[in-house]
Amino acid sequence: MASSSSSSKTGLKKMLTLKSSDGDEFELEESIVIQCQTIKHMVEDGFSLIPLQNVDTKTLTKIIEYMKKHAEKTESNKEEIKNFNKEFVKGSFDDQFELVSAANYLHINGLMDLLCQSIADRINNKSVRAVREIFNISNDYTPDEEEKVRDEHKWAHEGGEFDESLD
């Protein structure tokens, strides 16, 4: 088999195919895809068709958009990448659950950082009740348990008002 180094010497771009859990296939240059550690390891093992059973088409499309943009990263377009990142996390918040899980599965560290920060930012300064609403989490404490948890850190909440809104 031709190694990846010989193909780059001849100027040919090695292509890889990613297959989503819905069966859709995406053909991409190897140089873009190897940002993802999981795939990089598979490429090193000689795979060129990569089935991703845990990633659906919608999520994979977003991830490819991220990897394509970040593959263009140079010294001079830092600002552009930064703005791209800002826009990237602005989309539907529900999608971020699938995205962050997929980024974790695929080991795309930059994307994981970006998403975890974005999720933490949604929680910052919000009341517990607002966070439960935003994240669709039902309160699984009994009233007694919840009071106990809150009592543990009463000291931190003196004088502080949290945001109850859901934006």
Added chain:
Amino acid sequence: MPMAQEMPDWSELQYDLLVLIATRFNLIEDYLNFGTVCKSWHCVATKNNFNNDLPRAPWLMLAEEEDNEVENDVWSLWVGLSVGEDEGEISLLHPFSGVQIVLPHQNTTEDYEEHQTSWLMSFIRKAVLSASPSHTSDYVLVVIEGGMRFLSLWRPGDLRWTRVMWEETNHELLADLVYFNGQIYAVDYSSQVLVCDVADVVGPEPTKSHIIAQIPPEPGDFREHLYIVESLGFGVQFRGIIDDSDRIPLTLIPEEVIEEEIEDLHMGRQIFEFSRSI
């Protein structure tokens, strides 16, 4: 394609991802709220996961004397949201009142790109204030920055950081610093204690600095933690601490050394106490 997606239940997010999110809170209130949301999030919000691996400068403690009473005040250096690889905006934050003083971005330091640190290490390693911003606008903030290689300072109204340029001094990475009586004292990892005058830094000329002490290294003695501390209103102390359990007792370096240094510097009644652990 799946049908219209159901709203995900975020309490079911994988444990390791919850840990990554948990480590990103700047304020303890937000962290504690995070842990109160549901049982699975509560499991993640342990003591150890707070502020664990985020780049962050330590808190600044100030002891101020006012009407003969020593009052403690705390300001913290707050590194804001970072999207992508750059560190976010920084500000001085008074955690109890929520007052924030916005500081110039790290990229206003000289050759920022060149000295930018990796994400595991904060650009600003350590910071001290000369006085509490709660009580006066006449103060300086001095920081160790740029991968621990430089000292920079900022005064209210400055649009950028001013780096201390040392003249004829080679020093190793800086471990700690204190501000005392208009002077900045810093200790580097080769146990040299450096001093410079804040008034000098403000002028256009490179700052004159002196190495005022060198603690002789001992074979096999690697000092992982070096501290320089102020003895309230009295002078500065330098401590090499090999690990926490060795904090006490401290032994003094022979007195001749101390006296000599004091004379050189015309420090009058100020005492340099150079001590290290056994």
